Amino acid sequence: xxxxxxxxxxxxxxxxxxxxxxxxxxxxxxxxxxxxxxxxxxxxxxxxxxxxxxxxxxxx
Amino acid sequence: xxxxxxxxxxxxxxxxxxxxxxxxxxxxxxxxxxxxxxxxxxxxxxxxxxxxxxxxxxxxxxxxxxxxxxxxxxxxxxxxxxxxxxxxxxxxxxxxxxxxxxxxxxxxxxxxxxxxxxxxxxxxxxxxxxxxxxxxxxxxxxxxxxxxxxxxxxxxxxxxxxxxxxxxxxxxxxxxxxxxxxxxxxxxxxxxxxxxxxxxxxxxxxxxxxxxxxxxxxxxxxxxxxxxxxxxxxxxxxxxxxxxxxxxxxxxxxxxxxxxxxxxxxxxxxxxxxxxxxxxxxxxxxxxxxxxxxxxxxxxxxxxxxxxxxxx
Numbered sequence: 001x002x003x004x005x006x007x008x009x010x011x012x013x014x015x016x017x018x019x020x021x022x023x024x025x026x027x028x029x030x031x032x033x034x035x036x037x038x039x040x041x042x043x044x045x046x047x048x049x050x051x052x053x054x055x056x057x058x059x060x
Numbered sequence: 061x062x063x064x065x066x067x068x069x070x071x072x073x074x075x076x077x078x079x080x081x082x083x084x085x086x087x088x089x090x091x092x093x094x095x096x097x098x099x100x101x102x103x104x105x106x107x108x109x110x111x112x113x114x115x116x117x118x119x120x121x122x123x124x125x126x127x128x129x130x131x132x133x134x135x136x137x138x139x140x141x142x143x144x145x146x147x148x149x150x151x152x153x154x155x156x157x158x159x160x161x162x163x164x165x166x167x168x169x170x171x172x173x174x175x176x177x178x179x180x181x182x183x184x185x186x187x188x189x190x191x192x193x194x195x196x197x198x199x200x201x202x203x204x205x206x207x208x209x210x211x212x213x214x215x216x217x218x219x220x221x222x223x224x225x226x227x228x229x230x231x232x233x234x235x236x237x238x239x240x241x242x243x244x245x246x247x248x249x250x251x252x253x254x255x256x257x258x259x260x261x262x263x264x265x266x267x268x269x270x271x272x273x274x275x276x277x278x279x280x281x282x283x284x285x286x287x288x289x290x291x292x293x294x295x296x297x298x299x300x301x302x303x304x305x306x307x308x309x310x311x312x313x314x315x316x317x318x319x320x321x322x323x324x325x326x327x328x329x330x331x332x333x334x335x336x337x338x339x340x341x342x343x344x345x346x347x348x349x350x351x352x353x354x355x356x357x358x359x360x361x362x363x364x365x366x367x368x369x370x371x372x
Binding site for chain 2: 029030033034036037042043044045046047048053055056
């Protein structure tokens with residue numbers, strides 16, 4: 001669901017624009033950044049917040 | 061002939077296993093890394109219906125067994141299967157069928173061609189006698205789906221990552237995503253603690269700018285794993301073996317060592333514990349246990365002195 005929600009939110013952006021998502025540790029962090037990379041988007045920054053991570057993404 | 065006159069040990073050698081109901085046999089079939097074609101599956105099902113009771117069992121080693129085949133029928137059933145290229149498996153003190161994951165052909169994480177390795181091991185070693193049962197598995201990466209660490213010999217694909225300073229954007233994803241926290245930021249560079257790295261490729265596949273790249277890819281050799289009565293996880297041979305030929309030589313030597321030194325009913329791993337891992341590895345690697353790479357292993361270099369970035 002994380003990836004789907006992230007992709008839907010990215011649709012609202014223009015290429016080059018950025019957004020932040022908060023992902024749980026574990027599967028979400030392992031899968032979402034890689035899937036975004038496959039779709040041509042870029043992870044800009046990862047800030048750990050305990051058991052979650054704030055991930056800044058730039059639309060490709 | 062009645063069932064009391066059968067040579068059960070000889071039958072076990074070719075995967076024919078007497079059931080509790082002594083006139084019936086389970087036919088344990090051969091497979092390599094669990095690969096079957098639909099045509100073979102259809103034939104197996106047909107034979108199970110004609111010669112058995114339509115009762116099949118999928119084994120823990122990714123093979124198939126046909127149960128309830130009467131002893132007078134096992135030879136006919138075997139011939140019928142052979143016509144479709146399905147042969148018999150093995151039971152008893154010998155090398156069993158090779159288990160394996162789908163590998164790099166279809167799996168996104170796959171680092172090695174598991175089918176190629178498994179086929180080679182099958183051709184070289186399957187059904188050869190050993191002091192006790194001997195099981196081998198080939199798994200594509202350290203996710204270890206084929207449980208290389210639970211087999212007498214396990215082959216696992218792996219990579220050694222290298223950091224490219226020029227490409228790095230400093231996002232910090234790698235530090236947060238490495239499953240063993242092997243990546244650290246030291247001053248202005250990212251470095252790997254080689255004593256923690258498990259060669260899994262999560263960093264290289266996740267890095268958004270390809271700053272982490274696989275510098276080397278190869279095989280991790282696991283020795284002496286066993287489940288069953290006395291479980292023991294396999295011992296890893298240090299380093300990443302890049303040469304397939306060297307991998308095969310090491311496996312040949314490990315099996316030969318086991319044949320020479322293993323006691324009856326003693327699994328390879330328990331033999332290793334009895335004799336001592338250092339002595340066993342010295343012999344199997346021919347004294348080269350710290351050099352299972354084309355150059356000195358990274359894990360021999362002190363952490364602070366390693367060059368983890370490309371360039372001069």
